[in-house]
Amino acid sequence: MTDSTPPTPPAPPTTGARTVRVAEDRDGQRVDNFLLGYLKGAPRSLIYKLLRSGQVRVNGGRIKAERRLEAGDEVRIPPIKLPDPTEKGTPPQGFMDALEAAIVFEDARLLALNKPSGVASHGGSGISFGAIETLRALRPRETLELVHRLDRDTSGLLIVAKKRSALSELQALLREDHGAGIDKRYLALLTGRMPDGTMSVDAPLHVGLRQGGERHVQVNFRGKPSLSHFRLLERCGGQSYCEVRIETGRTHQIRVHAKHIGHALAGDDKYGDEAANRKLREQAGLKRLFLHATSLEFALDGGKQPYRLNAPLAPDLVAVLDRLHG
Numbered sequence: 442m443t444d445s446t447p448p449t450p451p452a453p454p455t456t457g458a459r460t461v462r463v464a465e466d467r468d469g470q471r472v473d474n475f476l477l478g479y480l481k482g483a484p485r486s487l488i489y490k491l492l493r494s495g496q497v498r499v500n501g502g503r504i505k506a507e508r509r510l511e512a513g514d515e516v517r518i519p520p521i522k523l524p525d526p527t528e529k530g531t532p533p534q535g536f537m538d539a540l541e542a543a544i545v546f547e548d549a550r551l552l553a554l555n556k557p558s559g560v561a562s563h564g565g566s567g568i569s570f571g572a573i574e575t576l577r578a579l580r581p582r583e584t585l586e587l588v589h590r591l592d593r594d595t596s597g598l599l600i601v602a603k604k605r606s607a608l609s610e611l612q613a614l615l616r617e618d619h620g621a622g623i624d625k626r627y628l629a630l631l632t633g634r635m636p637d638g639t640m641s642v643d644a645p646l647h648v649g650l651r652q653g654g655e656r657h658v659q660v661n662f663r664g665k666p667s668l669s670h671f672r673l674l675e676r677c678g679g680q681s682y683c684e685v686r687i688e689t690g691r692t693h694q695i696r697v698h699a700k701h702i703g704h705a706l707a708g709d710d711k712y713g714d715e716a717a718n719r720k721l722r723e724q725a726g727l728k729r730l731f732l733h734a735t736s737l738e739f740a741l742d743g744g745k746q747p748y749r750l751n752a753p754l755a756p757d758l759v760a761v762l763d764r765l766h767g
Contacts, residue, residue, distance in 0.1 A: 458519050465512040466605050469613060472499065472516070473506040478586070479518065485563070491519060531578050532570040540575050545598075546750050550607040550741070551588070552576075555752035556599040558729050562590040572599055589615060589690065594708075596755045597627070597734025610741050615690060624738035627685040627695060628754055630731035630761070631671070631704035632717040635681035639672040642698040646691045657711075658693040660701050667691045669698040678725065678765030680707060684735075695732060707731040725764040726757075733758060 467475060476488045476497065488506075495503045496519040499510065510516070531537075539557070546553040554572060556562070561571035570578075573587050588600040588611045602608035614622035647664030649657050668688040675682050681704060685695050696713075699706045705713040707721050708730045721727040733754050740747045 458517060461516045461518060463510045463512055463514040463516060466609060467510060468512040469509050469609070469616070471506065472497070472504055472508045472510055475510055475516065476518070480521070483521065487521070491521070532575045536570065537575055537579050540572060541579055545752055550602065550604050551611075552585075552601050552603065553737075553750045553752070554599045554601065555755075556591055556596055556734075558594055558596040558755065558757075561593045562587060562599060573601065576601060588612065591734060592693070592730075592732075594730040595732045595734060596752075596758070597732075598737050598750055598752045599734075600737065600750070607741060611739070614739055622739065624736070625687050625690065625734070626736045627687070628733045628735045628758075629671075629683050629685050629695060629699070630707040630727075630758075631681040631683055631699055632707055632714050632721075633681065633704045634676060634679065635671065635673050635683065635702075635704050637673055639670055640702060642669045642671065642702055643667075644698060644701055646694060646697055648692050656692060658691070658697045660697065665689070665691060667694050667698065669695060671699070671702070671704075677762060680721070680765065682762065696730075721761070725761045727761045728757070731758055731761065 461479065463470075463475070473485075473488055473492065476491070477483065477485065480488070491497045492504065492506050496517075498504065498517040499508065499514050501515075501517075540554065540560075543555045543557060544552055545555045554576070556572055563571040563573045573585065576585050577583075583603060584605070586602045586605075586608050588602050588608060591597065591599050600611065602611060611623075616622065644660045644667060645662060645664035646658050646667040647661035649659065666689065670686045670688075672684045672686070673681055674684055687694055693712070696706050696709055696711065699709075700712045705717070707713070708718055708727050709732075710718065710730075718727070734752065735754065736749065736751045738747075738749045
C-alpha cells in the first residue's frame with residue numbers, strides 16, 4: 442500500500458507494515474524527524490531502535506537516522522503499537538504557565554521560547570512532557586514543530602515553527618553549515634583564564650554511544666567538520682565569561698570544543714572539570730551547566746524578511762556572575 446503524507450498525518454494503524462511516499466513539503470527532512478512526525482506519540486528510543494534494526498527502509502534499503510529524505514522516496518514503516526495519547530494526560534498547569542511566560546517572540550510563522558534549564562526540548566527517555574509537548578497542550582488547535590533542539594541543561598532560545606513553510610526554510614538554513622544560514626550565539630562561562638580576544642576552534646566531532654545508549658562526543662578526525670568561535674567578554678573570579686558563535690550545529694559542540702581548548706564549560710558534569718565545578722557550586726552557587734543560547738539571526742522569504750531574536754541571560758546565571766564579581 443502506498444500513499445502520500447499530508448502535512449499533519451493521521452495516526453497510522455498499529456497492525457501491518459505500510460509504505461509512505463514522501464510528499465514535496467517533506468523534501469530534505471531527516472528520516473528520524475519524519476518518523477517522529479508520522480508516528481505521533483512514539484518515543485525517540487523506539488524510532489532509533491526501528492532504524493538501527495533495519496525495520497524502517499527507504500526505497501527498499503536500510504538507512505541511518507541522519508539520512509535526509511527526498512520527495513517521492515518510499516518509506517517502509519513496520520507495524521507498531523502506539524500509546525493512546527489520551528492516556529498520557531496533560532502537563533501540570535504550573536509548567537504550562539511557566540512556558541507560556543517564557544515566550545519571547547511570536548508572529549504568524551514562528552515563536553521563540555526562552556527555554557529554562559532542566560526542561561527537555563521534547564519528551565522521551567522517561568520525560569513525559571518536554572517543551573514542544575507542553576506548547577502543543579497550550580495551543581491544541583495549532584500545528585507546532587521544533588525547528589532545532591537544545592540540550593536539557595542549556596537555557597535560551599528555542600524556535601518552534603507554526604507553519605510548515607517556515608519549518609522547511611529554517612531547517613534549510615540550519616543545513617548551511619558555514620555561516621550562511623543562521624547566526625547562533627551563546628553566553629558561556631569557561632573554567633580558567635582564556636586568552637584575550639577570540640579563539641576559533643576548527644575540530645571535527647564524532648558522536649559515539651556508550652553502554653546504555655548514552656551519547657558521548659569527542660574530537661576525532663572521523664567526525665563531522667565543526668567550527669566554534671569563543672570571544673572573551675570578561676574574566677571573573679578566575680573564570681572566563683564568553684560569547685560563543687557557532688558555524689555548525691553539532692551535538693554537544695560548544696561543550697566538547699571548550700574542553701578541547703583546555704577551558705571546559707562551568708557546571709558541565711559530562712565533559713567538565715569536576716574540581717572546578719565543585720568550587721563554583723560552593724562559592725558562586727552554580728548548580729547547572731553555564732550555557733545560554735542568547736541570540737539567533739536569520740532571514741526568511743529568501744532573505745527578504747530578517748529576524749533577530751534575543752533571550753536574556755537566565756536569572757540564576759546572572760546571580761552566579763554577580764557572586765563571582767563580588
